[in-house]
Amino acid sequence: MxxxxxxxxxxxxxxxxxxxxxxxxxxxxxxxxxxxxxxxxxxxxxxxxxxxxxxxxxxxxxxxxxxxxxxxxxxxxxxxxxxxxxxxxxxxxxxxxxxxxxxxxxxxxxxxxxxxxxxxxxxxxxxxxxxxxxxxxxxxxxxxxxxxxxxxxxxxxxxETKSEIQATARRATLPVYADTKQEIDAEVTLYERKVNDPENELRLLIIQNFRPDMYVEVKPKFIRGNIISYNHEEGNLFNGGNEFRHFNSKNLRVPLENIDLIDYQAPYYHFLLKPESDRTFTGYTYGQDINGKYYIDADLRNSPALMADYVYVHFTLPYDVPLIDGTVHILGAMSNWKCNEKNQMTYDFETKAYIGSMLLKQGYYNYHFALRDKLTGAIDTGFFEGNSYQTENDYVLLLYERVSGALYDRLIGRAVVNTIKPL
The missing domain is CATH 2.60.40.10 (Immunoglobulins)
Known part of the structure; x- marks a missing residue:
């Protein structure tokens, strides 16, 4: 039970x-x-x-x-x-x-x-x-x-495709960041015309795994005609993080990946995940993931969108003592990348662990454990997951044009680059 x-x-x-x-x-x-x-x-x-x-x-x-x-x-x-x-x-x-x-x-x-x-x-x-x-x-x-x-x-x-963005994601160049951070370099080719003032009229946004709070805005490093370089050694860096934890709840009878127990307590199924561990100092271990996303799936159901069930999923993170400076959360696309009471974990003194539950539709899910600072609201996944340059991540690049006097910002280029595989 x-x-x-x-x-x-x-x-x-x-x-x-x-x-x-x-x-x-x-x-x-x-x-x-x-x-x-x-x-x-x-x-x-x-x-x-x-x-x-x-x-x-x-x-x-x-x-x-x-x-x-x-x-x-x-x-x-x-x-x-x-x-x-x-x-x-x-x-x-x-x-x-x-x-x-x-x-x-x-x-x-x-x-x-x-x-x-x-x-x-x-x-x-x-x-x-x-x-x-x-x-x-x-x-x-x-x-x-x-x-x-x-x-x-x-x-x-x-x-509106008015440019081509060639981008690479790799280990940070500077030795001080090389073990924990990833560097995103880009070169933009404008199709139609030169930009008079690219430093002020163009804005390149880079977003890690489409997480709303994980982005940087990069300025050009140099301009050569209609080619603009965003090849920096700082200002375009991201913490590498770690591969996402995952579980698969598509089967109501047989425990699949990282499911320890399935228990039916009318009227709901409850999926108890295997206890996880703090990965801050364990080093990098590769594991295939979908970069924080999820998809709906249910065995023996030909239309999971309409036939998958909602189940309670229970998370356990053993931890010796409760943290006083922040709250612990289950973070991913399934939580809308937010840290709030819906995905907050509580400390159980009897088991010396953080525990939490979420009502989720059957499927395959990625997530991280995150610490939310009580004073600033800053979200830190590295506290439990660590950071490594080797981690596989997606980076979405968006190029905006902000011409002086224009009524709106145009989005004139886009690209997605992955640290390991081409997209």
């Missing part, structure tokens, strides 16, 4: 939201506890990022579940933002074709699941809304057409 079972009450957290002052630091937010399994990817690839091309027909697809037996009607809008996710001065008619507010039309009830849910799917663009310009778009979901009951907001990147 499980020593501790955490049952999460399901309620909707409603907050009035003024989109005249979008939180630049929190572009990805889920406001409701009854909204689960939110995936926003390039259409056709569940492990991709929501970065699409403006002109070649690419789409992004939002999927999520409402934990409820009855359908609800949800509405959505797109808000155009600058590169820092602050709303710009454009009106909807300037960046979209179609109505400003639209209804999500594709939803289906779960089939034979213990916990009933409604599965929603929304492609962008679609027949109701088309995108006219490049840049950052905030996809905002509401319970009402008047936009007073926000449900979530998710980032969408729309690129």
């Amino acid at each position: 499980l020593r501790s079972v955490i049952f999460c009450s399901l309620f909707i957290f409603i907050r009035f939201f003024d989109f005249q002052s979008i939180e630049a630091s929190e572009p990805d937010t889920i406001y409701s506890n009854t909204i689960k399994s939110v995936l926003f990817t390039r259409s056709g690839n569940l492990l991709s990022y929501p970065v699409i091309d403006l002109n070649n027909g690419e789409k992004a697809t939002l999927q999520f579940d409402l934990l409820n037996e009855q359908e609800k009607t949800f509405y959505y809008i797109l808000v155009h933002c600058n590169m820092y996710w602050e709303r710009d001065s454009l009106q909807p008619i300037e960046y979209i074709d179609g109505f400003e507010v639209n209804r999500i039309k594709n939803q289906s009830a779960s089939i034979l699941s213990i916990l009933p849910y409604i599965h929603y799917t929304l492609p962008i663009p679609n027949d109701d809304i088309r995108l006219k310009i490049s840049g950052n778009y905030l996809l905002c979901i509401y319970e009402d057409e008047e936009k007073t009951k926000p449900v979530m907001q998710k980032r969408l990147f729309v690129c």
Whole structure:
């Protein structure tokens, strides 16, 4: 039997939201506890990022579940933002074709699941809304057409390909960083014209594993005609981290990877993971992962999106003493890369371990343990995971153009580079 079972009450957290002052630091937010399994990817690839091309027909697809037996009607809008996710001065008619507010039309009830849910799917663009310009778009979901009951907001990147980005991810050049950090170098070729003032008009953002708080903004090192180099030894460095921990909950009967015990306590299945360990000083060990992401899967179910069950997953991190300067969290795409009460662990003095539980849909999941500083709110995965230059990571590169006097930031280049394998 499980020593501790955490049952999460399901309620909707409603907050009035003024989109005249979008939180630049929190572009990805889920406001409701009854909204689960939110995936926003390039259409056709569940492990991709929501970065699409403006002109070649690419789409992004939002999927999520409402934990409820009855359908609800949800509405959505797109808000155009600058590169820092602050709303710009454009009106909807300037960046979209179609109505400003639209209804999500594709939803289906779960089939034979213990916990009933409604599965929603929304492609962008679609027949109701088309995108006219490049840049950052905030996809905002509401319970009402008047936009007073926000449900979530998710980032969408729309690129007009005006450049080519050649990038490499490798061990940091400077010896002081060589063991723990990774260096991302890039060379940009502009297709159409020279930029008069590239240091002020171009901004290159590099994001590690698409985690919203893990990015750097890089300035050019030198310019040669229409070729711009971002080859630095500092300023483009990231902590390497460690390979993600993982578990597989697709089978309700047979424990798979890193599952110690499956226990049914009506009406839920409970998956007790094998106790993990602090990896700060254990050195690097390679293990294949999907860089913090997850995907839904269920054995013997031909439609996991509608037939997978929700189960409680229980995590254990042995630790000799409780930490007083921070809180411990389970971090990954499954937690929306946030550290909050939903994924916070508690210290159990009897077992001398941090324990935590999350209600998750069956599938394959990656995660890290993270320490959140009580004073600053800073999130540190290295505290439990360590940092190594050898770790396999994705890096998303986004090139923005900010011309003086322009009304919005254009996204004119994109690339994804991996430290080990070509993408």
